[in-house]
Amino acid sequence: MKTTFIKTLIFAAITVGMGTTAQAADAPTRPQASQANQGKTMSKPTYVQDYQAISEVLNKYIEGCKQAKSSIMKSAFSPQATMYSVGPDGKLTGGAIAILFEGVDKDFRPSPDATAAITRIEIVGTAASARIDANDMSGISFTDFFHLLKVGGQWTVVSKIFQTHVAP
Numbered sequence: 001m002k003t004t005f006i007k008t009l010i011f012a013a014i015t016v017g018m019g020t021t022a023q024a025a026d027a028p029t030r031p032q033a034s035q036a037n038q039g040k041t042m043s044k045p046t047y048v049q050d051y052q053a054i055s056e057v058l059n060k061y062i063e064g065c066k067q068a069k070s071s072i073m074k075s076a077f078s079p080q081a082t083m084y085s086v087g088p089d090g091k092l093t094g095g096a097i098a099i100l101f102e103g104v105d106k107d108f109r110p111s112p113d114a115t116a117a118i119t120r121i122e123i124v125g126t127a128a129s130a131r132i133d134a135n136d137m138s139g140i141s142f143t144d145f146f147h148l149l150k151v152g153g154q155w156t157v158v159s160k161i162f163q164t165h166v167a168p
Helices: 002-026 048-067 070-076 098-107
Strands: 077-086 092-096 115-124 127-137 140-151 154-165
Touching: 048 070, 048 115, 048 127, 048 140, 048 154, 070 077, 070 098, 077 098, 092 098
Parallel strands: 077 154
Antiparallel strands: 077 092, 115 127, 127 140, 140 154
């Protein structure tokens, strides 16, 4: 009985130690409060302001899709941005971001009841990636993956790849 209890304690200690190691790798973006750190100022970046700024950029894209107006989303993208996907023929399709703007203006219709969610934002320094899932945006459901860079203090989308889905 005593041996089993000791083995359980050792296993628990190893598991907790592994969890602490995994959290330590995340420490710059997700600092953990501890008894020793309570009341002290954090010196590691938390990216809260960057997260909010990126959310604002991505929400311009979402709103532009919902209203079927590329003019709303254009400021979210770098003029050099690109957009790619895999076409029905299995081949790479896309190119300059102007393709997106043209498609939204010509082929989208306003979808005020469409739903979209920013499901992930990851930030490291001046680079970030994000994911948006959207349902029934002009009759289309899709998942978008964005890469963003912080240029001149402003976050901008430099690339977008996407996958369309059957609308629910």
